Amino acid sequence: MSLKIIIIGGGIGGTAAALALLRASFDVRVYEQVAAKTEVGAGIQLSPNATRLLQRYGLGEALKLRGVRPDAIEVRRWQDGATLSLEPLGDTIEQSYGAPYYHIHRADLLSVLSSALPAGVLQTGRRCMGATQTDGGVRATFEDGSHAEGDVLVGADGIHSTVRRVLFGEERPRFSGNIAYRGLAPAERIAHLGVRRNSTNWMGPGGHFVHYFVAGGKFLNFVAVSEQSSWERESWTDRGRIEDARRCYAGWHPQIHAILDAVDETFKWALFDRAPLERWSAGRITLLGDACHPMLPYMAQGAAQSIEDGASLAACLAGVSRSDIAPALQRYEALRKPRTASIQAAARGNSITFHLPDGSQQQARDAAMKAQGDLSPRRAAIFGFDAGMI
Numbered sequence: 444m445s446l447k448i449i450i451i452g453g454g455i456g457g458t459a460a461a462l463a464l465l466r467a468s469f470d471v472r473v474y475e476q477v478a479a480k481t482e483v484g485a486g487i488q489l490s491p492n493a494t495r496l497l498q499r500y501g502l503g504e505a506l507k508l509r510g511v512r513p514d515a516i517e518v519r520r521w522q523d524g525a526t527l528s529l530e531p532l533g534d535t536i537e538q539s540y541g542a543p544y545y546h547i548h549r550a551d552l553l554s555v556l557s558s559a560l561p562a563g564v565l566q567t568g569r570r571c572m573g574a575t576q577t578d579g580g581v582r583a584t585f586e587d588g589s590h591a592e593g594d595v596l597v598g599a600d601g602i603h604s605t606v607r608r609v610l611f612g613e614e615r616p617r618f619s620g621n622i623a624y625r626g627l628a629p630a631e632r633i634a635h636l637g638v639r640r641n642s643t644n645w646m647g648p649g650g651h652f653v654h655y656f657v658a659g660g661k662f663l664n665f666v667a668v669s670e671q672s673s674w675e676r677e678s679w680t681d682r683g684r685i686e687d688a689r690r691c692y693a694g695w696h697p698q699i700h701a702i703l704d705a706v707d708e709t710f711k712w713a714l715f716d717r718a719p720l721e722r723w724s725a726g727r728i729t730l731l732g733d734a735c736h737p738m739l740p741y742m743a744q745g746a747a748q749s750i751e752d753g754a755s756l757a758a759c760l761a762g763v764s765r766s767d768i769a770p771a772l773q774r775y776e777a778l779r780k781p782r783t784a785s786i787q788a789a790a791r792g793n794s795i796t797f798h799l800p801d802g803s804q805q806q807a808r809d810a811a812m813k814a815q816g817d818l819s820p821r822r823a824a825i826f827g828f829d830a831g832m833i
């Protein structure tokens with residue numbers, strides 16, 4: 444009989460892992476705390492290392508329909524809009540890495556992932572409160588008093604993971620000192636700006652501003668990051684005020700203000716990460732995605748890495764007997780940790796590089812970007828990787 448795998452958390456990481464594990468013929472259940480999954484209006488960038496896996500799960504056409512294929516990644520200067528680097532995506536990247544780069548609305552991505560799951564796999568309205576294990580199996584308990592039993596338990600329950608806390612104790616993530624306003628500007632309201640179909644990152648003192656089209660080009664998604672010394676509210680995502688976002692970009696290029704002016708609502712996020720964890724697994728229980736390697740979004744890789752985790756996990760568990768689960772999870776962790784830790788570190792590094800005040804360091808950064816682009820040296824290592832091949 445195939446192993447029964449319980450996944451806690453039906454976000455991008457949990458649902459993608461379920462698809463990878465089902466494909467390897469495991470018996471899988473995903474338990475998601477929210478009754479009906481909704482996503483704040485926001486987009487996500489999906490690089491070839493993630494789309495390659497999603498295509499393998501049969502989602503290529505669905506992604507093509509819902510995603511926008513950007514032409515290039517462009518870095519611009521905050522004040523005058525000068526282009527610091529422009530690297531092709533589109534056909535170039537698809538030919539180089541055998542899989543496309545997409546911009547997609549999060550709700551669309553989640554819908555593509557969850558609708559590919561057979562009926563009954565995703566159980567919503569099930570909030571996990573605890574997880575235990577014996578030599579013979581695992582057990583998750585839920586807020587409604589119910590429980591589920593299986594052979595392996597995977598915590599894909601995000602940065603505030605309950606499963607992580609059960610395994611390794613309470614430890615709060617680190618507030619990065621950065622906050623992000625996110626929102627969607629209807630394309631017709633910004634048509635006069637002639638915004639290119641790129642992933643555009645404006646860099647300036649103490650902040651950066653990223654935008655790209657989603658939802659078949661109907662909306663321009665933006666992520667506006669600025670520095671703030673503290674975050675007091677318990678909730679880590681909140682409705683934000685557009686005028687506050689605008690204030691963070693005083694003196695920046697008029698295009699940024701025109702985009703903010705076109706938005707009806709914005710959400711404000713505190714950005715947290717963690718230092719790499721020493722361990723992800725204990726016995727038959729392991730973690731994936733933001734539960735074990737939350738990262739600042741400055742490499743646009745958090746979701747991609749959670750998708751990779753699921754592929755590697757399925758490959759490590761394939762063909763494993765019930766008595767060999769713990770070593771298989773150790774192998775998964777050993778494979779994934781160096782890669783995710785290096786991307787976590789790179790994302791932290793970008794929180795400084797992206798936000799340099801004008802001066803000699805900024806000039807050196809801009810010169811380096813002009814010479815070699817923002818991505819080229821790390822592109823091959825990140826985009827060319829196939830997490831399912833171990």
Ligand SMILES: Cc1cc2nc3c(=O)[nH]c(=O)nc-3n(C[C@H](O)[C@H](O)[C@H](O)COP(=O)(O)OP(=O)(O)OC[C@H]3O[C@@H](n4cnc5c(N)ncnc54)[C@H](O)[C@@H]3O)c2cc1C
Binds near residue numbers: 476571623
């Ligand atoms: C501003 C911003 C921009 C980003 N841009 C990008 C990008 O362009 N590209 C990219 O790859 N990544 C990006 N990321 C990162 C990406 O969003 C995350 O890394 C990714 O969503 C992590 O997925 P996950 O499934 O691990 O966690 P989550 O998305 O947090 O999902 C966890 C799920 O678990 C559920 N859950 C939690 N606790 C329980 C419980 N006790 N019981 C049951 N269910 C539970 C939650 O409801 C949720 O559905 C960005 C992040 C931010 C903040």
